[in-house]
Amino acid sequence: xxxxxxxxxxxxxxxxxxxxxxxxCIPSASRCGSYRNQKSCxxxxxxxxxxxxxxxxxxxxxxxxxxxxxxxQQAMLKMLTFVDSIVAPxxxxxxxxxxxxxxxxxxxxxxTLLRVREALSKTLYEIxxxxxxxxxxxxxTIIRELVDVLSAKEGKVGxxxxxxxxxxxxxxxxxxxxxxGSSGTxxxxxxxxxxxxxxxxxxxxxxxxxxxxxxEPIVSEAASVGKYVPQFGATEPTNLxxxxxxxxxEKLANKSxxxxxxxxxxxxxxxxxxxxxxxxxxTPDFPQSYxxxxxxxxxxxxxxxxxxxxxxxxxxxxxxxxxxxGKNCSPLPKFESEFQKxxxxxKLWKVPNPWMRNRLRRAIIDKVIPCYxxxxxxxxxxxxxxxxxxxxxxxxxxxxEG
Numbered sequence: 001x002x003x004x005x006x007x008x009x010x011x012x013x014x015x016x017x018x019x020x021x022x023x024x025c026i027p028s029a030s031r032c033g034s035y036r037n038q039k040s041c042x043x044x045x046x047x048x049x050x051x052x053x054x055x056x057x058x059x060x061x062x063x064x065x066x067x068x069x070x071x072x073q074q075a076m077l078k079m080l081t082f083v084d085s086i087v088a089p090x091x092x093x094x095x096x097x098x099x100x101x102x103x104x105x106x107x108x109x110x111x112t113l114l115r116v117r118e119a120l121s122k123t124l125y126e127i128x129x130x131x132x133x134x135x136x137x138x139x140x141t142i143i144r145e146l147v148d149v150l151s152a153k154e155g156k157v158g159x160x161x162x163x164x165x166x167x168x169x170x171x172x173x174x175x176x177x178x179x180x181g182s183s184g185t186x187x188x189x190x191x192x193x194x195x196x197x198x199x200x201x202x203x204x205x206x207x208x209x210x211x212x213x214x215x216e217p218i219v220s221e222a223a224s225v226g227k228y229v230p231q232f233g234a235t236e237p238t239n240l241x242x243x244x245x246x247x248x249x250e251k252l253a254n255k256s257x258x259x260x261x262x263x264x265x266x267x268x269x270x271x272x273x274x275x276x277x278x279x280x281x282x283t284p285d286f287p288q289s290y291x292x293x294x295x296x297x298x299x300x301x302x303x304x305x306x307x308x309x310x311x312x313x314x315x316x317x318x319x320x321x322x323x324x325x326g327k328n329c330s331p332l333p334k335f336e337s338e339f340q341k342x343x344x345x346x347k348l349w350k351v352p353n354p355w356m357r358n359r360l361r362r363a364i365i366d367k368v369i370p371c372y373x374x375x376x377x378x379x380x381x382x383x384x385x386x387x388x389x390x391x392x393x394x395x396x397x398x399x400x401e402g
Contacts, residue, residue, distance in 0.1 A: 062136050069142040072127065076146055080153060086116055087157060106168055107207050113161050114214045120154040158218050162227065169244065172200050176251040191259070192267040193350045194275050201248045202279045205241045209283045212237055238285050245276060266305035267349060273298045274356045302363060309346070310364050313338045317375045336386045343395050351400035365396050
């Protein structure tokens, strides 16, 4: 290999005769310092190595193999300087936290590290392709040393990724334990909303799903050496997501027990469970049986909510109110009063998912309107009507706009 010194920077002379500048063939830290630039530059590293190692002509003689190996070694050592410049800011295992929950910047850090490790893995594979068992001892030694360096770097980045994944997971679990944002300190509108911990778990699960192929070997390695013990019979990254969702469900159920209002309790569980189910709907690696079970829970929470809320309102129509003179009075005024009170209370409660909001409204309408219509069809006396069925349906369509 020939080193040519100029007024600007050193040139690397490829054994085929090309002159490659480190600035042109190795992305600089200044040009690739930002997260977005890192994402675009990292994958190009392995493409560049492929170009170096596959110059486009047939078998090479031993001398040329040696020159190629030396050139590859020098080029790779320079590339590792670039790798270090990307990894260095992410070496810390600290996870950025706001209100006890990991913030998106922590996932940006993980994404960068995963792409670095992917480039190192591809480079390791590419380096060993053009050199076979017939290579000279010198060539074999150079490649073996280079493979050792790259393998160590790949392993180090993998350890950082696993530690960061564990730290994010721990922080989320702690947020569930500390129960920040408790229902007792929130307005009724807010207390039924999707919990911050639910959103955080969903972000974690989506990250694992989107980066499944890159995370799978890292989690599998952690499991093989005893750093991680899966709790379910699935692949390792899927185990992580199932464990997180299972723990979240348990903590949400415990949190809901503290709600003073049972109606709010089941609406809270409905909102959070339906949010999780929606996030998992398009995740092919998540167990289908778990998805089906979660949908069943969503339906169950909806039924319980209606039972402890609107079904009680309808009971007013079934129980005539006795008068002081031994005659039964019409239950209509009592029903109208309870309906108005329930409607006014729940109108500003939150059901953030538009599809679930419309579905819940329809379920309430299908429960209330037929019973009310049936009651009016019977002889309800001469009591003046405050609401006709159409009025009630219009009002029920206004629920949950908080």
